[in-house]
């Protein structure tokens with residue numbers, strides 16, 4: 001079995017949304033393993049803080065400000081990184097936002113932001129980097145941030161849920177495209193369960209309907225009290241990617257339970273079933 005350091009002990013890593021949470025954790029882990037890490041985020045200050053942490057721990061990193069909702073910024077990033085550092089070995093399409101609120105109450109701008117960051121950011125990360133990965137002729141790894149939410153239904157988190165179902169489908173098709181073309185590019189769907197990050201930060205959710213606050217706070221508290229330690233989760237993710245797994249989990253039991261529920265739902269074609277959590281924290 002390959003160990004993470006055998007696969008990710010050198011070379012270049014690019015992580016989007018790496019100023020916080022899972023992106024920051026994966027960037028730090030890649031740096032600790034010996035990769036040169038390109039830390040990107042829409043927030044320049046937090047990206048730099050991640051770089052500072054990697055460098056303080058003896059690693060090599062640089063920060064580049066990138067808004068993944070703008071395809072041209074991902075094109076520019078790919079060009080800059082390949083010019084400056086050569087072939088990219090590890091690309092993590094991680095940047096994402098949560099959006100809380102009933103479908104018809106979420107403003108158009110927040111819908112667009114959620115689709116553009118969570119889904120189009122992943123698609124255009126792949127579109128920008130893969131041709132250059134192919135041209136380099138070197139083995140490479142791509143991890144796209146899916147979610148356990150990619151397999152279920154969650155009312156009042158519809159915008160987010162839609163993007164995660166789509167990222168999962170995108171990653172499955174991308175995996176098969178690599179196989180069809182016999183390319184040395186490994187694709188993983190990274191499926192976090194509950195990892196302690198800022199995604200439900202009560203200060204976040206710009207443009208969400210006003211009554212979403214309670215839902216956000218309840219999710220934030222649940223994550224704080226029951227979420228997996230971030231660095232532990234990120235070690236698990238890179239180890240599974242090093243083993244060339246398509247499915248990369250933080251909570252395999254939780255994933256299996258939710259995926260099992262979906263299989264049953266599809267096989268029996270029941271109406272959608274309300275998750276217990278949805279009733280507990282539903283917005284007004």
Ligand SMILES: NC(=O)c1ccc[n+]([C@@H]2O[C@H](COP(=O)([O-])OP(=O)(O)OC[C@H]3O[C@@H](n4cnc5c(N)ncnc54)[C@H](O)[C@@H]3O)[C@@H](O)[C@H]2O)c1
Nearest residue numbers: 017020021022042067068095096147192194195197198199
């Ligand atoms: N934390 C969990 O338990 C969990 C569960 C399932 C899936 N995920 C997924 O993991 C990924 C990371 O989430 P997290 O929990 O670490 O959240 P987080 O809020 O802690 O970090 C997200 C990062 O993305 C950045 N970002 C937001 N918009 C951006 C943009 N337009 N361009 C570039 N960067 C942008 C933010 O500045 C932030 O640094 C997301 O795709 C999320 O859906 C997380």
